[in-house]
Amino acid sequence: MANAVEMSTMRKLVAQLNQYRHEYYNLNAPSVADDVYDYMYDELLALEEHTGVCMANSPTQTVGYPVVSALPKVAHDIPLLSLDKTKSIEDLIAFQAGRTVDLSLKLDGLTTELIYENGQLIRLSTRGDGSIGENITHNAKAISGIPERIPYEDRLVVVGESFIHNSDFESLKSITDSAGNPYKNSRNLAAGSIRAFDAAICAQRHVSFLPFSVLEGFEEYTDWANGKHARLLKLTEFGFGVIHAVQLQDGDKAQYEQLIAQMREAAEMSDLPIDGLVLTYDEVDYSRTCGRTGHHFKDGLAFKFEDELxxxxxxxxxxxxxxxxxxxxxxxxxxxxxxxxxxxxxxxxxxxxxxxxxxxxxxxxxxxxxxxxxxxxxxxxxxxxxxxxxxxxxxxxxxxxxxxxxxxxxxxxxxxxDNPDCAMRKLRRFVHFASKKAMDIEGLSEATLERLIARGWLHSFTDVYRLDHYMQEIICMDGFGEKSWDNLWGAIQRSRNTTFERYLIAMDIPMIGNHASKVLAKQFGSSPSAFEEAVENDFDFSQLPDFGETLRQNIHQWFAQEENRILWEELQEMVTIQTVTTETHSMEDNPFVGCTMVVTGKVEPYTRSGINAKIESLGAVAGSSVTKKTDYLICGENAGSKLDKARALGIRVLSPGEFFRMIGE
Ligand SMILES: NC(=O)c1ccc[n+]([C@@H]2O[C@H](COP(=O)([O-])OP(=O)(O)OC[C@H]3O[C@@H](n4cnc5c(N)ncnc54)[C@H](O)[C@@H]3O)[C@@H](O)[C@H]2O)c1
Ligand SMILES: [Zn+2]
The missing domain is CATH 2.40.50.140 (Nucleic acid-binding proteins)
Incomplete structure (x- = not known):
């Protein structure tokens, strides 16, 4: 019996998941990641099992979502269902239970059904809600890997996945979904493409098809047609491609682990988008006895790899x-x-x-x-x-x-x-000013700064260099003494000898950090006056490498404010800026010399070619894909499948922050 709280939670979950399904299946524009959807789905499933109550419209009872597109509808004689899923290898072993199984790549695309009669493709359709799909026969020629005629006269029903290769998706990224946003993954783009009304549009998207099952046909081949793997191999004689799959008689955990890593590598090498692997009993007769739920047939199990939640x-x-x-x-x-x-x-x-x-x-x-x-x-x-x-x-x-x-x-x-005197804002600005990458004043810690600001001794950055006015008071401060003062003042004095880059970073112009300041140092020969002159002459900073319009504007806007100009000039009187740019990384003094490094995701503020150039400048090799030879993966925001791969191969992963720290930036 379900109590009121459980009922209300279940209703909310059903409504929310159905909303997500509509966005995912009909709009091709999901608003949450798949693992989030899966987590909520599992929560609902557990509640349904615990209470024994299940709503008629529960996503655990159906697949996909009722089709709302204007494409003609088709009915599937044999329903096209989803797969039960797991993330545990133990579940795979328990599922196998000593039988012969096929482990294949789980392509992340869209289920597609092909029907042949008299050797001719007569219908191509989507899965839809499992019973009713959409007729997309008009796009058959626009999808590669679908033979139009085959040397087989009986009815043949083939099911497989339509998908877009990873590299093609990369080059198609500018295409936007129905809400005008970039497609989040290749699965959504593939779905949008094969359901296009215009085959020319579908053709531009480089969609491919690979079969994973033969639902009808081959009954006459009694000697081998009871094997699913053999059926797929037969299809290759008709011009179909073959999905990467291995057959297993039995397997322990270590074997599965090794196999999973190998298969993931194979997918990466073949440029295939996968979101897991699929384990299925090979024997067709046995599979038929396994039964089904409203959601999946019980002869298969998906193994999904995702970020843990x-x-x-x-x-x-x-x-x-x-x-x-x-x-x-x-x-x-x-x-x-x-x-x-x-x-x-x-x-x-x-x-x-x-x-x-x-x-x-x-x-x-x-x-x-x-x-x-x-x-x-x-x-x-x-x-x-x-x-x-x-x-x-x-x-x-x-x-x-x-x-x-x-x-x-x-x-x-x-x-x-907006309060410029807001104590926290002020403290943060001074912390930045004194930090290692800016004026590098050792010992001017956040705690000390907080006390100096509270006493009213620090208003402008230039006040740091006038702290000796308060020497007596500082020495008398709790926990301070002559020695501490000497150390602090010594560090402040040393910081007067600085570089153009540090000086610029200390000014705190929005988005001018390590990288941008180096670019500017190079461009203006580390000369503050040359840089100043450029600002005055309205120099177009956006043309510099890795700069853009926002950076250009930030520089000009910063200098347009009088107090900033005063600071820029006054502080220069107090410091010495070395005119020679310090060469950042000699080939020997960094830990990456001779290493192969791969980048995934966004590493701000670099472009991909910018960060690769940086890697090369360290005496390392910038690789494009993760292999056993990769030493490090630098993993920025929105990392792709390279991260999974690196994890599978045990390759060291660095955040951009760690990487920059290790090269002293
Ligand atoms: N983000 C969202 O809002 C959202 C919403 C709904 C669904 N989803 C995602 O979609 C999943 C449900 O989709 P689904 O029902 O298509 O299930 P699924 O994608 O998890 O797995 C079933 C499908 O895998 C495909 N497949 C690929 N390779 C295969 C192979 N070698 N053998 C057999 N099948 C293979 C088949 O087309 C099959 O229909 C959820 O688990 C979730 O991850 C996400
Ligand atoms: Zn404030």
């Missing part, structure tokens, strides 16, 4: 002003252990992010470590009572000034504190 509770949202004035929200979570690390905080980025997940303190959430590195909230399991007003602080939690909504350059809603 962990459930936690959002306890609080903390707001801290940054040095730009943007007040950054951070989630305070019940601790969860992910990959051996305890996670209790995660960035919430901005208000748009909070709004999109409807996050309110007290909600159950799903947390992942994206790319194994950065904790990230993937989903709110308790949406539906969001109140923007209630979560947004009206006043800066640091200085009490009224906060302001602001739409950032990226189009996100963010919260700002």
């Amino acid at each position: 962990y459930e936690s509770v959002l306890r609080d949202i903390e707001w801290t002003p940054s040095r730009t004035g943007e007040i950054a929200p951070v989630a305070v979570l019940d601790s969860v252990v992910i990959d051996g690390c305890t996670v209790s905080r995660a960035s919430l980025h901005n208000l748009s992010f909070i709004e999109s997940l409807e996050l309110m303190p007290g909600c159950r959430v799903l947390v992942s470590k994206r790319n194994m590195i950065i904790p990230h909230i993937e989903e709110n399991l308790e949406r539906g009572h969001f109140d923007l007003d209630a979560v947004t602080p009206k006043h800066c939690p640091c200085c009490g000034a009224e906060t302001r909504f602001h739409i950032t350059d990226g189009g996100k809603k963010a919260l700002f504190c």
Whole structure:
């Protein structure tokens, strides 16, 4: 018997999952990642099993989603169902139970059914909701791997996957979905393409087809047609491609692990998009006795590899002003252990992010470590009572000034504190100024800065170099003494001897960090006056490598403010800027000399060719795909399948931050 809370949770889950299914299957524009969908699906399934109650429209009882496109509908004589899934190798072994099984790549595309009669392709269709699909025969010629005529006269029903090769997807990335957004993955683009009304459009998308099962036909070949693998091999005689598959008589955990790693590698080498592997009994007769549910046939099992998700509770949202004035929200979570690390905080980025997940303190959430590195909230399991007003602080939690909504350059809603004297903003600016990559003042720690600011001794950066005015008072401060003062003042003096790059970073022009400052140093021969002159002459900085329009504007806007100009000039009087650019990395003094390094995802602020050039400048080789020979994978935002591959091969993965630290940037 289900209690009221369970019933309400189940209803909400069904409604939410059906919404996601509609977005995924009909719009080809999912709003959540597959593993999030799978987590919620599993939660629903567990509740249904526990309570014995199941809604008629539950996603656990059907496949896909009823078709809403204007394409002609077709009925499937034999339903095309989904697969049960697992992430555990033990489940694969238990499923196999000593039988002969086929392990094949699970292509991440769209189920497609082909019907041949008298040797002629007569119908091509999508799976739809399993019983009713869409007729897409008009696109048959536009999909590669589909023979139009075959040397086989009886009725033959072939099922397989239509998909787009990884490299093709990379080059088609500019194409947008029905909501005008870039396609999130090749599966969604493939789905959008094979259902196009115009075959010419489908043809532009480089969709391919590979068969994974023969549903009808070959009955006359009694000697071999009881084997699924043999049936697929027969298809190659008709011009079909062959899906990578291996046959297993029995297997233990170690064998499965090895095989899984090999198959993932094979997929990568063949440029195939996969989201798992499929295990199925080879014997057709036995398979028929296994039965089915509304959702899947029981003769197969999908093995999925995905980022792990962990459930936690959002306890609080903390707001801290940054040095730009943007007040950054951070989630305070019940601790969860992910990959051996305890996670209790995660960035919430901005208000748009909070709004999109409807996050309110007290909600159950799903947390992942994206790319194994950065904790990230993937989903709110308790949406539906969001109140923007209630979560947004009206006043800066640091200085009490009224906060302001602001739409950032990226189009996100963010919260700002405009008070230039906001203590936290000021402290952050000084911390940045004294940091290693800027003026590099050893010993001028955050705690010390906080005290010096509180006493009113630091307003402008130039005040750092006048701290000796307060020497007596500083020596008398709690925990300070003559020795500490000598050390601090010594470090401040040493920092006067600086480089153009450091000086520029210390100025805190938005987005001018390590990389941009080096580019500018190179361009202007490390000369502040040459750079200044360029600013005055409205130089187009966007033409510099890895610069763009925003960076160009940032520089000009920064210099347009009088107090910044004063700082730029006054501080120069107090320091000596070396005119020669320090050569950043000699070929010997970095840990990557001779290594092969591959990059995946976005490594800001570099472009892909920019970061590869950096790798080469370290005396390392920039590889394009992860292989056994790869030494390091640098894994930025939105990493692709290379990360899975690197994990499978045990290759060391670095976050961009770790990489930059290791080369001293
Ligand atoms: N992100 C979202 O909002 C959202 C919404 C709905 C579904 N989904 C995703 O889709 C999944 C459900 O989709 P599904 O029902 O198509 O299931 P599925 O993609 O998990 O697996 C079943 C399908 O795998 C395909 N397949 C590929 N290679 C195969 C092979 N070698 N042998 C057999 N089959 C093979 C078949 O087309 C089959 O229909 C969910 O688990 C979820 O990950 C995501
Ligand atoms: Zn403030």
